[in-house]
Amino acid sequence: MLNKTLIYRRLPWIRASEGRDCGPSVFASVAHFYKHRITLEQARNLVGADRNGTSLAGLRDGGRAIGLESRPAQAIYSALQHVQLPAIAHLKGGEGHYVVIYKWSPTSVVVLDPSRGLRTLSKTEFEAMWSGYLVEFKPTAALKPRELEVKPLKTLLQLARQHKLILGIVLFFALLATSLGWITSFFMQILIDSIIPNRDQALLFALGVGLILVSVFQSALQFGRLWLSARVGQQVHQRYSAQYIDRLLRLPMKVFDVRCIPGLVLRVTQADGIQLALSEGLITILADTVMFVTALGIIAFYNPVAASIAAVALPLVWFVLFSLNDRVYNVQLSSIIHMEEFTSHMVDVFDCVRTIKVFGAEEQYKALLNEKLANFTKSRMDSRINIALPSAWSVLATSLITASILWYGSSQVFAGSMTPGELVVLFGMVAFYLQPIQRLPATILNLRTALLGIERMDEIMTLPDEESRANDVVALPEVKGEIKFNDVHFAYLRNKMVLKKLNFEIKPGETVAIVGETGSGKTSLANLIAGFYLPTHGDVLIDGISTRQIKPDELRNAISAVFQNTRLMQQSIRDNITLMRDSDIELIRNAAKIAQADEFITGQMYGYESQVARGGDNFSSGQGQRITLARALLKNAPILILDEATSNLDSATEQGFLQALEENRAGRTTVVIAHRLSTILRADRILVMDAGEIIESGSHEQLLAQAGHYYNLIKGQLTKPLSEPVEHIAAPNLNQLTA
Known part of the structure; x- marks a missing residue:
């Protein structure tokens, strides 16, 4: 286990986030091995990945681009002893697959599978999978160390700094509410050691009123904390999601041509975790740290031995969290990837539902969706199980500590070294001390979930807007x-x-x-x-x-254009023509008349305000094409x-359009x-x-x-x-x- 952990630290698992991402994934892992750290998105660009995957030539060229001498080769198993590792091997079967060969011996190999992590395969197993092709990498002087541009924790802290005043108030409310909770323990000491033995009715009444007031104030503080946290979370979520949407719209066209678009779009939903990270992550960690240290100090003041026993809880829980950290991260990422894959296939299937029905292929596509759903639900179950392990362990560890201190404190009361009231205070402080430790797995989980979402969004946010332009940009005069x-x-x-x-x-x-x-x-x-x-x-x-x-x-x-397969959007016909720009209705109608569309549009119940179904399904292909022609003509570009x-227009309509276009070309x-x-x-x-x-x-x-x-x-x-x-x-x- 230790050996595998050390290997993993040296050769990080950059998990594939889409079905054909194994090439960029293994390439990024090899680059990380040589301290040239790149994201999966950057690896995609370097190796030229597209919807068909990555070629050996792409891996070779990607290696050369970052300063690795890269050589594709064909070999037999025994020849791997002469290959510099890590190397990338191509596996046969299905659509093909890539793995990183990290360790080789005459009887087995250790490989990093982009979808499964580290695996040890016997010689026979590996030979049965391997196509015989690989890419060998050797560092050159041109290879430079590189740090990741995507640092989700840094991004989260930057977001927090933008709202530091409100978050500071939230932290103050959390600390004050916790402090008021401690007061109840001291009230209990007074009740047990003073009020009950002396039958002091006046002090009992005052104590009861005090407890009620403290509870009301504490509840108000908790409500204020939650309200402010939700408000900040909503603002951060909206702002960061808006930045992501803006980045998507400014990405070069080649990204959309080679990527699964639903997968890119669905990443915006992961901004939900930012609110949790701020309110249940950063703030909780800060508040719990103060609470943890203060409670331990009070316990030490009452009884140093009890404090020593209580202090054991943190390393016990932290060790398990650290041991399972990478595993929890990977199952969380797997769950997200399978969810995106399932959703993407759902959208594709129901976009083509007419075709599926006419060919009677419902059963086949039901089986496909059920397979993707099974993968998603299994990965979600694995995620919950792996998340439950540290939580269950923290409950067990804190329960054992609680029982130990209860036993020790009771023995001190029996010996006369501690009063019953002091034991109640001690026990209350121990409970307050252990609460942050019990919450630690959930807190870390919320933080990791948010950081994972930020990481995946930042991978897109760091991509360049468009292809590299020349330094001497020229303003375009009247064209x-x-x-x-x-x-x-x-x-x-x-x-x-x-x-x-x-x-x-x-x-x-x-x-x-x-x-x-x-x-x-x-x-x-x-x-x-x-x-x-x-x-x-x-x-x-x-x-x-x-x-x-x-x-x-x-x-x-x-430039104005009508490209093949141009789609209509779920808006009014007017908005589809103007693309939501302000435009005079007469100009819109004139463009529609040239496109031979005005007659059928005005024949709709609401005319130009009639709504278009998804993809324009409530119009014929010819009508949809005429709307897109009107859109292009309205722009009136040179x-x-x-x-x-005009491929979907009947001959008469096409001739009418072409004649009108020729009459209105005006130097275009x-x-x-x-x-x-x-x-x-x-x-x-x-x-x-x-x-x-x-x-x-x-x-x-x-x-x-x-x-x-x-x-x-x-x-x-x-x-x-x-x-x-x-x-x-x-x-x-x-x-x-x-x-």
């Missing part, structure tokens, strides 16, 4: 709409270029159609124009200024991107991504893409005359099979092997 691509190459993931050697120019006011087979890179090109991503190589220029030099918000002020924006630069010939024909120029490259350019007539790729697309009614680029990588195939 004319010129777009130029200079030798642009782009890859979402390392070594997988989706755009190559793009060189073209779109003049202000020009309408250009981008055509090509599915997967040819058309939407990626639109993403670069909108500034959602920066080119891997080369520059995208807007009016001669590189998007690297333009602030994202300034760039997007000049650059308009339409990515399959329009980039149209489409498959329909009717849409393409209205363009001034057509760019033909294949495998990420522009292979043809010209008017419709010119391209048909060339009888090339465009001709084949039109002739074949756009049904030619997808032609994906093939990338040859020396074995092992570092990009295809993922987990």
Whole structure:
């Protein structure tokens, strides 16, 4: 057990927080081993993790980025004795998995599993799981020690300092209420040693009135403490959650493209723990510390031997808490992760409930949800059991101490060394002294829960707003709409270029159609124009200024767009068109008329104030698309991107929209991504893409005359099979092997 604890301290368990996070998790553990401490979110960015997992190439490149010489290799078990550990091994089966190999012997290995922690596997067990691939890491001079940016306790203390006056009052109320509780013990001494033996009715009456007044005042203090704590907690919760929401909205688009969005959103609910941390965590610890020390001092004043017996309770409870600390943390995190996973699948299933029903797949998805629910409830049960252990032990330890002091105190009374009243005071002080120790597990738990929530939220809060821009940021003047691509190459993931050697120019006011087979890179090109991503190589220029030099918000002020699968929100039709900006109803209706939407909107019971169901389910796909077109046109930006924006419209509606758009283009630069010939024909120029490259350019007539790729697309009614680029990588195939 000790050996495993020491290993864990050296090789920390950075637990995977999503299903495909094993790659970033093991990479973060290896980085921590070399004192280069990074969060799971930072590890994701370094290794290029996405929804499909992490490739060996990503782990290699991530290691090189922080100063580790990284070498993917294929090996047999006996060769591991020559590999520098820790190394990352790829396990086969299912979707693949990564573990860290920490210790090796001819008969067994010690591995750190990102979902299960440290495990010792026999040679036979490991060989049955291992694919034979691994990544070896060796430190270089470029590797620098690094401290974590995410320090949840520091964040919590900063939040507390912002409300130090009210929290100071809360602490004062807590201490005063506790002190009043002590008075009852001394009242009992007076009652037993003086009032009862002397039958003093007057003093008994005064004592009774005093006890009532103390109780009333104590109750008022407790209420005031709880009210102030709740008020501060609500303010901190609201402010911190608002900061998290603001950060989410300012994250780069690539985060949402590769992450489970419900998991990101659900983290905001963990701010609930901050209120508990302030009122039941920090304040309780401070108040209990003062109470603990004072009570022990009073006990020592009455009887030093009893104080010595009482002092044993704290190390007994603290030792168990320390021993179970990491285990409790991991089961808490596991419970949170499984809850997010279950909730995410619930949202997905009921978003697609129409599809599930039409295919009669209810039983299959019920089984899936039940499996996720079982994982969640089991992890919740494990969490409660592991939390109950230190609490049960603290009750047992304090009960034993109480019994010991009661036995010792009674023997002192029998010997005449202590009066019965003094024993009552001593026993009362012992009870007050042991209360903080009994509460300690719950207090630490509340604090840890809050710190865990802050840690997970801070992982997102520390991510950069957008991709790195150039230092020489240029203010964007009034945009004319010129777009130029200079030798642009782009890859979402390392070594997988989706755009190559793009060189073209779109003049202000020009309408250009981008055509090509599915997967040819058309939407990626639109993403670069909108500034959602920066080119891997080369520059995208807007009016001669590189998007690297333009602030994202300034760039997007000049661009309006309708992308594929644009969703409607649960708001009024008006709010969906204006995106909650103030706008004159006549301007809104004019945009809707161009989009061929005004007629069906005014036909609704409440017109533009009619409510949209989740995802726009109370409208047809064509109606929803027309609302999004009205949204784009209302903005009236100098650059308009339409990515399959009319794919759900019937021919008559589409032609009406295109005609109205042409009549109202007024110098607007329009980039149209489409498959329909009717849409393409209205363009001034057509760019033909294949495998990420522009292979043809010209008017419709010119391209048909060339009888090339465009001709084949039109002739074949756009049904030619997808032609994906093939990338040859020396074995092992570092990009295809993922987990």
